[in-house]
Amino acid sequence: MNLKNTSNPLLLGLILCVVGVAAAGILAWFDGVTAKPKAEAKIRKLEQSLGRVLPENAQVGRSVTVDGVAFYAATVDGAPAGYAASGSTTKGYGGRIEALVGISPDGAVLTVAGGRAAVLVTEQKETPGLGTNVCNRTAVKTLATVFNGSETSGMPANRVLDSFGGISVSDVPLTIVKDGGRIEFVTGATVSSRAMTDLVDNVLTVYRDNRLRIEEATK
Amino acid sequence: MAANKPIPPKPLSFPGGIHPAKDGKSLTEKKAVVAAPLFDRYVVQISQNVGAPPKLVVKVGDAVKKGDLLAEASGFVSVPLHAPTSGVISAVGDAPGPMGTLVPAVYLDADGRDEWTANRMAPLDWRTAEPAELKNRVRDAGIVGMGGAAFPTHVKLSPPPDKKIDTVILNGAECEPYLTADHRLMLEQPEKVLVGAAVMARALGVENIFIGVEKNKPDAIDKLNELAGKYGVKVVGLKVQYPQGSEKQLIYALTGRCVPEGGLPMDAGCVVQNVATAAAVCDAVESGVPLIERITTVTGTPLAAPGNFLVRIGTPVIRLVELAGGVTEEPRKLILGGPMMGFAQRSFEVPVAKNSSGVLLLAASEIVQYDSAGCMRCGMCLRGCPMHLSPGPLSMLIENEKFDLAAQNHVMDCLECGACAYACPAHRPLVQHMRRAKAEIRKRAKK
Amino acid sequence: MNTILIAALVCGVIALVSGLVIGVASKLFAVPSDPRVDLVIGLLPGANCGGCGKAGCADFAKSVVAGENPPNKCPVSSAEQISAIAHALGIEAGSSFKQVAVVLCGGDLNQARQHTLYNGVYDCVSAAMVAGGPKSCSYGCFGMGSCARSCPFGAIEIINNLAVVHPEVCVGCGTCVATCPRHLIKLVPAEAKVHIFCSSPLKGPEKKKVCSVPCLGCRKCVKAGAEGQFTVEGVKVSVNYDTGENGLPGEDVVAAAGCPTGCLMTVAKHLETEYAELAEAKKETENGRK
Amino acid sequence: METNYLELTIGAVLVYNFVLSRFLGICPFLGVSKRLDTALGMGGAVVFVMTIASCATALIYRYVTTSVKIFGYAADLGFLQITLFILVIAALVQIVEVILQKFSPPLYKALGIYLPLITTNCAVMGAATINAGIDRGVWPATLFGMFSGVGFALALLIFSGLRERLELSQIPRPFQGMAIALITAGILSMAFLGFSGIC
Amino acid sequence: MSENCNNVKLPSGDELILSSSPHIHDNQSVRKIMLKVIVALLPAAAAGVFFFGLPAAGVILLTLASCVAAEAIWFFLAKRPLSPLGDCSAALTGLILALNLPPATPWWVCVLGGFLAIWVGKQVFGGLGHNPFNPALVARVALLIALPAALTTWTPTGIEAADSEFELSTYATPLGKAAMLKTTATPHGSAHGDIYAELATDDAYWNYFIGNRGGSLGETSCLALLIGGIALMLMKLIKWQIPLVFIATVGVFSGAVHFFAPAMTPPALFHLMTGGLLLGAFFMATDMVTSPMTTWGCVIFAFGCGVITCVIRIWGSYPEGVSFSILFMNALVPLIDRMCQLRPFGYVRKKA
Amino acid sequence: MMKTLWNDFFKGIWRENPTLVLLLGMCPTLALTSKAVNGLGMGAATTAVLVGSNLVISLLKNLIPNKVRIPIYIVVIATFVTIVDLCMQAYAPESLYNALGIFIPLIVVNCIVLGRAEAFAAKNTVIRSAFDGLGMGAGFTLSLTVFGCIREFLSTGGIFGVTLVPGWNFMLPALAPGGFILLGALLAGMNYLNERKAVKAGRLYVPPQGMDCRHCRICSIDEK
C-alpha cells in the first residue's frame, strides 16, 4: 500500500488522526508506567533537600505555611526533632532567594552532619562567581577525592551559611559582621550576604511569633 | 523649475570642501606669462575633446601651415583640430597619452617659419553677428573646455530648446593648488576674458553674466572689475575653498541654485565656462585664431624657474620642464593638471593638450603614499565632500566590489575632486575607488 | 484506562482537525508548481549563499528552470553537480563542449619590466585607470588579481605577479574574461593545451625592450604547425582555437617550432616554470635571511 | 502569575532576550541575518507567529491538557503537552501561510518564505513551554509570546545590521562566515547583559 | 629618455611614482590622531596615579603593554608585517582599558584584558577600523562578567585612606553606595529623599570633581577628563555632539527621575560627576570606528547611550551603565548609519 | 552492506557533524554546554529521539502521505520526546533534569531530528535509518560533550564536576556571551585546519557561511 500521493482531505485527516491516536495511546500508557517512579522521584527530591537540613533519620511529617514560610515538621523515632522551614527574601542582588532552614523545636538553627549549619539555598539568581559564593554549597571534587572515593555525602562547607549554625530566635535581629553582628559575609558580595541574613532572620522571627500555631498545626 | 526662480542672495560658498594648507600658488602667481619658443617637434593627439574623435585629414609627408586643419569634426559633439605651427607631418601613430596608454597622434616637425595658413578665418563683429554664426565659429576654432573636461564648447552653447538658460558663469575660481594660469590670464588679458563672456552670452541670448573668482586673487578681481561694466559682467569674489571651481559648487555659490542629482548645469539654467575658454572664444571671434595654444602653469618645487607659459598644443612636457629651468632636485611624480585632480604620468614625453592647465612636478618629500589600511570611519571625508557623499563607507563597498550598493549610495555623483582623499587620515585611495566604481557601473549600465 | 482513552480522543480529534484543515487548505489554495524546481533544488548544494545573485538556492533553482540563469551561475556547485543539473533539465551546458579560461600573457615578475612605482589600490581595474598601470608592456598582465578575485571557483592563481588559470578547476563561466582590464583572458576549448602566452600587437623589438618572453612574430610556430592551427594578425600570432580539420596544435608543434623566446608553451609547462621560479625566489629569500 | 505587564514586556524584549540570553531561536538568528531586509521580514513573521501560537498553546494548556473533562471523566494530560503544542503550532503556521497566500499576497510575499522556517524554531515552542511551565494565563501568555517575538526581531535586526557591516570588513580567513557571526553575537549578548536586573 | 636638464638627471620612467589623484594630502594621519588622544588622556591617567598611587601606574603600563603585545603576537601568528603597530591604536586601546579598570586590578587580569580587547574586540574583525564594538569596552565588560570579584574590588584614594575612620575592607564607589541604598531603601521608608544626602553634599561634589573618590583608575577626576575632552573637541578630533548630547541626556533623565521620585536616585549632578560618564562620553563613545559618521547619527547614538546609562543606573542590577550603554549603541551603529544617510548635494527625491 | 552502515553511522560523527559542520541545533549546543554533563545528557536524549523517530518513520514511510508528512513526523518525534521526558523525570538525577529544562521539549523542533526524518528516514531502509540516527546522535552528543568540557574547564577548571585546577574561576565561558564566542573560536579553528588540509590537497575551501540546510529542507520544500 502506498499512500504517498493521496490528497483526499478526509484520508489525510484520518491518517493524521490514526497517528495521533496511536501516539496518545502510547504516551498515556507510558505515562502510567512511569507514574510511580515519577512520584517517587518527586518525593525523593523533596525529602532529599528537606533531609539535608534535618537530623539524620528524621521523618518528615505535616507542613504548614505561616507568613509565607513553610514549616515541615520532623520527628526522630516519633519525638519532635524540629522543622525544616522554607523561606525566601527578595533582597538578593538578583532578586529572590529561597532557602531551607532547619530549626530545632526551641528555635535555633540546627547543625547537621559534618558540623554544617542547616541552611540550604534552593533557588537564587545571584551573580555567578560573586553572589553565588554566598549561596551555594558546592563540593570541590578533585581527582584525588574521586579516586579515593572520599566524596563527602553530606553538605559541603560555606563560610557564610555555616555561620548561621546555632543562631537562635534570641539572636534576632541578625546582622553581618560588617554591620556589627555575628554573621560572616563575603567581601564584594555584601548584598547577597545581607540578603541571606535577612532570610534566616525572617524565618526565625516567624517561628518565634507563631510557635504555638505551628506546633498545633503540624501535630 | 529652478531656472525660473529669481536668484536668491548668494552664499558665495558651498557646504563641504577643504582648505589645502599649502596651496603652492606663490611659486608662480607673480610670474607673468612667457610665450614658449618654437620647438622642433609637436605631438598633437587626435582626440582632444569629449565625444567623437575628429577625423584625420592629413597624411604622413603633408606640409601644413599654422592653423591648418589636421582633423575635422566628425559629429555634433566633436571639434576640429588645427596645426600648432607650420611644418611637415612626419608620422601618424601612437604616442603616450595623458592616461598612460598609447593614443593616436600626429607628429608635426616644425619648419621654423611658423607661417599662418592662407585660409585663416575672418574676424567677426560679435556685437552684430548672429548667435548661430558665433556658435559655428566656436566650433570651427576647435574650442573645448579648457578648465579640464575638454567638453566641446559649442555644444554647451546650444542647449536643447526645453532648457531655459538665463545665466552664463565664467569660472575663474582656479581652486586647484599650484595652478595660476587662469589667474595670470585674468590679470594680463582681462579684456579677452570679458569679451569671450559677452560673446557666449550673446550666443545663448542671455543677459546675466557672472565671473566667479576666489578671493585669493584680489588683483585679478580688481582688474576685471575695472572693465566689467562695459560688458555687463558681474565679477564676484568667492570664498577660498576647494573645489570652488567645480561647476555645481560654483553655480550654488553664485546663484544659490542646486544642480539636481545627475543633472547638468543647464538644469539650473546656467552655462559654466572656464575663463581660458572665454579668452579662446574671444580670439576665435575677434581675430579668427583657432585653439592652438594655451597658458599653462609649469610648477613644482623641483623646478628651478617655475612659471606660466603660453604653449602650443602638442608640446612635449619635457620641453616645458627645460623651459622652466630644469630641475634642481629629482622629481618623483609628474602630474598633468593640478595636484588635486591631475593625472600622474609615466613619461616626460606626453604632450600638452587643449585642457592641460598645468604641469606639476613633485619631489619625494612632498609625496604622501596611499595606504590600503581600513577606513577608520573618522568622517573627515564626509566633512570634505562637496557632494555630501560618504566616501569612506562607499570605498569599503567598492573594495568589496559591491557596485550595486555603491550606485545606490550615489557614487555616480562623485566629482572625483579628491577632497575626501586629501582629508583622509588613513590615506585611503578614495578617488581611485570612486573612479573604478563609476567605470564599472557605467559598464554594467551599458550591458 | 480512562486516561488512555481521553488522551487518544483528544489527540485524535486535534490531529483529525489539523489533517482535515491542511488537506482542505492545500486543495483549496493549491498553486501549481513546477516539479523540476524541486528537482533542481535537490541537486543544488543548498548553501543558500546568495553567490548566484539570487535570494537563495530555491530562488536560483526557479530561475534555472525558467531559463534565466545557466546552472553554472551557482558558484558553490562542483562541475559534476552543475552538469547533473544541466543533464536533468536537458540543457546542454557543459557536457559536450567544455571551455576553460587561459591568461595569454607570460611576462611575470622576472620577465616583464615594471615601468613605474605604482601606489594605489591593488587591483588591476583600478591600476589600469592610473596612467595605464605600472607595467611597461601596455598589453601585459598586472598580476593584481582582479580576475582571481572575480573567479567564483578560485581557478586563477597569481604566481610571480602573473595570473595563471588552473584548467582543471576552471568551469569556463567567463566571469574573469569580463573582468580583466587588459582583455588577456580568453575562453578556449578544454582540449587546447598549447598557447602563445603573449597578447601584445607591437613590433618585436619594441616588445623585446620591456619583456623577455614576447612573441616576436617570427612565425616559426606557424611553419611547424599544420595549416590553420595559427592565425596571424599583423605581427601578432595566435593559436586558432576554432578547431579546423587539423585540430589544435599539440606538444609536438611546440617541440618542432623551437620558439625563440618560449612564449609558445603548454599550460602545464607554464605552470611548472612559474612554480619553479617561485620556489627559486623563496630559496633566495631564505638564503638571504641566513 | 505575573501581573506587572511592563515588567513582562521589558523582560521579554531586553533582559531575558530569547536569542541572546535564553538561547532560543539561534538557528534563524544565525541563518536569516545576512541582510537587513530579510531580517526585517523574518522578524515580522516571528512576532506574528509567536503571538498567535502563544495564544493557541495557552488555550490548549488551560482548557485541554490541564483540565479536560470528557463524559465526566477528568484526566491529567500533561504528557500530551509536547505533542499537542507542536501539532497546533505546525498546523497554525501552515494555515496562516495558505491564508496569507490567498488573501494578502503582498504580505505573503514579505513573510511567506520565512513561515515554514518558524516551525522548526525553538523560539515559538520555547515560548509556549515557558508559558506552560509557570502556569501563565492566556492573556499574559499571549503578551509574553508577542514581546518575546519583538525581542527576537530586535536582536535579529541589530545583528543583521552588524553582519552587513562585517561583510565589508577584512575578516581573517579562518574567522569568515559563521565564526565571526558567532563572536559578534557573543559581544552583542554581552551588551544585553547590561539590562539584567531592570525587571 | 634620460635627457640632461641642467645639473640633475631626470628620472627615467621607472622611478616615477604613479598614483591616483589627489597628489597632495592633509597633514594628518592615524598615528597622529591616536597620539593626540593618548596625550589628551594623560591628565586623567596622571590623576589616577596621583590618587591611587603606584599600583595604578603599574596597571596602566601593564595593560598598555599587553595590548601592544597582543597585537604584535596576532600579526606574528597571521604572518603579517608588524608595521600597523605604528599607528598606536593598540596603545590607545590599552590606555583606555587601563583607565576603565579598578586601580588594584591583579596583574593577570590586566594582561588578560589586553588580549581580550585586541583579539576578541579588534583583530578577529580585521583590525583597525573594522571592529563594530569598542575593543576596550569589550574587554572591560567581558572581564566584569567573567571576574566580577576582581573587577568590583575598589580601593580608596590615598587621601581617603589616610582618613583613619575609613573601613578599607568594604570600600564602595559612590555609585556602588547609591546602588546599595537602592536595594535597602524600602518603598515606604521614612527617610524619603534624604537617603542620598550623604552622597550629594558640596564636599562630596568637590571630591568627585577633583577625583578624590573611589572608582576605576581614570574615571574619577572630572577635572582631568574635562581638560582632555575639551582639548579633543577643540582639535575637532571628536564630534562635539556625542559628549554633549550624552552628558545632557544623562543629566536631564536622571534629574527628571530624581525630581519625581527622590528616593529612586540621587540628583542629576551626582550622576554627571560619578561613575565613568565623562570618560565614556569624551573618550569611548567618541571612538570614530564604533560610532556613527553623520551628525544626526551621532546625536541619536549619544542620546541612546544616555538613556540606557540612566536606565541601568537607576533600575538595573549593575551600579554603572556607561560601558554597557556604549557597547549596546555600538551594535546599533549600522542601523543608525543607515537611517541617517546623507543626501547628495542636489539630491532630488524620486517620485514614487 | 556493512560498509554502507558504517558510512551512515560515521558521517554524522565527523564529515557531516550536525553541530560543527552543518551548524544545526544551535540552541541546545549553546545553552546546555556550560557543563559537560549537561551536554552529555542532552546528547543522549536527542540520540534516543533520533533513533526512535528514524526507525518509526522509515517503517511507516510508505503509509505517510506527502501532504501531511510534516505533521506526522512531528507527532512521531513529539511522542519520542515525551517518552524521553517522562523517563528522565522518573529516573534521571534531578539536577540534570532541571539543567536541561525546557530544552527537552524543544528536541521536537530541533532541525537535526526533523531533518533526518525528512532527508534520510523517509527514503531509506529501517536499518540504515537507525544507523543514521545513531551516527547523527553520536556526532551531536560528541560535539556537545566536547564543547561542554571545554566550557566547563575554562570556567571552573574542571570537567564533569571534577576540579582539575583548584581555585580557577573565570565565569565568562560558562555564560551566554562566552558560549557564542567560544563556539565561534572553535569554528575558526576548524576552518583553519580544514583550509590547511584543502590547500594541501589543492582544493578550494569555503568556510561555512550559515547553517547548512541541505539535510533538512523542511523550510524550503513546502514552498508552494
Ligand SMILES: Cc1cc2nc3c(=O)[nH]c(=O)nc-3n(C[C@H](O)[C@H](O)[C@H](O)COP(=O)(O)O)c2cc1C
Ligand atoms: C556585575 C556585578 C555583579 C555583582 N553581583 C553581586 C552579587 O551577586 N551579590 C552581591 O552581594 N554583590 C554583588 N555586586 C556588588 C554590589 O554592587 C556591591 O558593590 C557589593 O555588594 C558591595 O560591596 P562590599 O561587599 O565590598 O561592601 C555586584 C557588582 C557588580 C558590578
Ligand SMILES: Cc1cc2nc3c(=O)[nH]c(=O)nc-3n(C[C@H](O)[C@H](O)[C@H](O)COP(=O)(O)O)c2cc1C
Ligand atoms: C555626456 C555629457 C553631456 C553634456 N551635455 C551638455 C549640454 O548639453 N550642455 C551643456 O551646457 N553642457 C553639457 N555637458 C558639459 C558639462 O556640463 C560640463 O561642463 C562638462 O562635463 C565639464 O565639466 P567639468 O569640467 O566640471 O567636469 C555635457 C557633459 C557630458 C559629459
Ligand SMILES: Cc1cc2nc3c(=O)[nH]c(=O)nc-3n(C[C@H](O)[C@H](O)[C@H](O)COP(=O)(O)O)c2cc1C
Ligand atoms: C572638483 C572640480 C574642480 C574644478 N575646478 C575648476 C577650476 O578651478 N577652474 C575651472 O575653470 N574649472 C574647474 N573645474 C571644471 C568645472 O567644473 C567646469 O568643467 C568648467 O568650469 C567648465 O568650463 P569649460 O568647459 O570651459 O572647461 C573643476 C571641476 C571639478 C569637478
Ligand SMILES: Cc1cc2nc3c(=O)[nH]c(=O)nc-3n(C[C@H](O)[C@H](O)[C@H](O)CO)c2cc1C
Ligand atoms: C577619539 C577616539 C576615541 C577612541 N576611543 C577608544 C576606545 O574607547 N576604546 C578603544 O579600544 N579604542 C579607542 N580609540 C582607538 C581606536 O579607534 C580603536 O583602537 C579602534 O576601535 C580599533 O579598531 C579611540 C580613538 C579615538 C581617535
Ligand code: SF4
Ligand atoms: S572625490 Fe567624490 S567622494 Fe571624494 S570628496 Fe570629491 S565628490 Fe566627494
Ligand code: SF4
Ligand atoms: S577620511 Fe578616510 S578613514 Fe576617515 S572616514 Fe573617510 S575614508 Fe575613512
Ligand code: SF4
Ligand atoms: S572565472 Fe574564469 S577562471 Fe574562473 S571558472 Fe570562470 S572562466 Fe574559469
Ligand code: SF4
Ligand atoms: S589577467 Fe587581467 S585581471 Fe587577471 S591579474 Fe592579469 S591584468 Fe589583472
Ligand code: FES
Ligand atoms: S536549535 Fe535551531 S532554532 Fe533552536
